[in-house]
Amino acid sequence: MxxxxxxxxxxxxxxxxxxxxxxxxxxxxxxxxxxxxxxxxxxxxxxxxxxxxxxxxxxxxxxxxxxxxxxxxxxxxxxxxxxxxxxxxxxxxxxxxxxxxxxxxxxxxxxxxxxxxxxxxxxxxxxxxxxxxxxPVLLGGFGPATLARVGRRADGWLGVGLPLPVLAQAWEAVTGHAAKAGRDADALRLVLRVNPVFSADPVPDEQVPNRGTVRQLADYLSAAVESLGAEPLIDLHHTADDVEEFLDLARELHDLVRSRTA
The missing domain is CATH 3.20.20.30 (Luciferase-like domain)
Incomplete structure (x- = not known):
């Protein structure tokens, strides 16, 4: 396997x-x-x-x-x-x-x-x-050839929860390839998917955004939105056990991120 x-x-x-x-x-x-x-x-x-x-x-x-x-x-x-x-x-x-x-x-x-x-x-x-x-065609992946392909011909990149400096470096590579191809790099979208597991207590920064409190994840997403123009896409199926918990977590996270980026 x-x-x-x-x-x-x-x-x-x-x-x-x-x-x-x-x-x-x-x-x-x-x-x-x-x-x-x-x-x-x-x-x-x-x-x-x-x-x-x-x-x-x-x-x-x-x-x-x-x-x-x-x-x-x-x-x-x-x-x-x-x-x-x-x-x-x-x-x-x-x-x-x-x-x-x-x-x-x-x-x-x-x-x-x-x-x-x-x-x-x-x-x-x-x-x-x-x-x-x-x-819109969005492509996921992290290898150099993939990031070049996104810049050359896609409408955006499907990124995932990486440390912000690493995410920024990959996004810079995408936009650089777009500029080399004569495309409008500013028109590309960075859709950022995160699959967090929420904890009751704060975790060390290096574990965020894969683990942490709702507030820690909100801080990470807010920074990604403000610094990179990311569009957050949150997948809660790793942490929510039922529909009600899913909706409650989604509502709390949405309100926190919106209050920071409004």
């Missing part, structure tokens, strides 16, 4: 059961009206790009243009083996997937693609996303 990239390298119990994200986004689209909907992160290579592009365009249509497409490459060789996708060459495969998305979602009704990995004969594809020219 592939070791988990964090902690004691074992897979967390909370990660042993996940519902299909595209199905859940479709359900969420039907019961919300204003909230943005997205993934952090959807493994981009586990289904053919034509099918994934159609599913994402469908969600963007049924949600009236509220989809953020958050993509990553994953970390588990076992998962790649299970879905029949090669582990080697993931970056090249993602690049061509993004090429195909741009082609499929363009205004042209007839789509054609001749690539190293996929060939699409001339095909009518009239289903397009509601958002034009496409839904």
């Amino acid at each position: 592939s070791p988990y990239p964090g902690g004691d390298r074992s897979v967390l119990a909370q990660h042993e059961t996940f519902l299909d994200p595209l199905v859940l986004l479709t359900v969420a689209a039907g019961v919300t009206r204003r909230a943005r909907l997205g993934t952090s992160t959807l493994n981009a290579l586990w289904q053919p790009p034509m099918l994934l592009a159609r599913s994402l365009a469908t969600i963007d249509q049924v949600s009236a243009g509220r989809l953020d497409v958050g993509l990553g490459l994953g970390w588990s060789r076992d998962e790649y083996q299970a879905v029949g996708t090669p582990w080697q060459g993931r970056g090249v495969r993602l690049e061509e997937t993004l090429d195909l998305f741009d082609r499929i979602w363009a205004e042209d009704e007839v789509v054609r693609h001749d690539g190293a990995l996929w060939t699409v004969p001339p095909s009518y594809v009239r289903l397009k996303p509601r958002q034009r020219p496409r839904p």
Whole structure:
């Protein structure tokens, strides 16, 4: 089994059961009206790009243009083996997937693609996303090639809870690559996902934001917003045992961060 990239390298119990994200986004689209909907992160290579592009365009249509497409490459060789996708060459495969998305979602009704990995004969594809020219595409990952790819062609980076100096260094690399590519670096988004485990008592600073009190996490997020323009995305399933606790923690954290950044 592939070791988990964090902690004691074992897979967390909370990660042993996940519902299909595209199905859940479709359900969420039907019961919300204003909230943005997205993934952090959807493994981009586990289904053919034509099918994934159609599913994402469908969600963007049924949600009236509220989809953020958050993509990553994953970390588990076992998962790649299970879905029949090669582990080697993931970056090249993602690049061509993004090429195909741009082609499929363009205004042209007839789509054609001749690539190293996929060939699409001339095909009518009239289903397009509601958002034009496409839904925002955000990419996760930390390697130099990934940060360069974000700067070259994505709409933002899906960062995670790192020490602020490390986070700032990675974000500087992204914006630097964007500037080199002739893009507007200021238009890129830094979406910062944190999966905290809350404690009753304060913990040493080096454990924040992965552990700590609600106030410690609020201080960290406020600093990330103010210094980097980050958009916090908080995942509480590591620390909340039921829906009520989840909502209570989310409300307390929201109010603290809002009071510091207003």
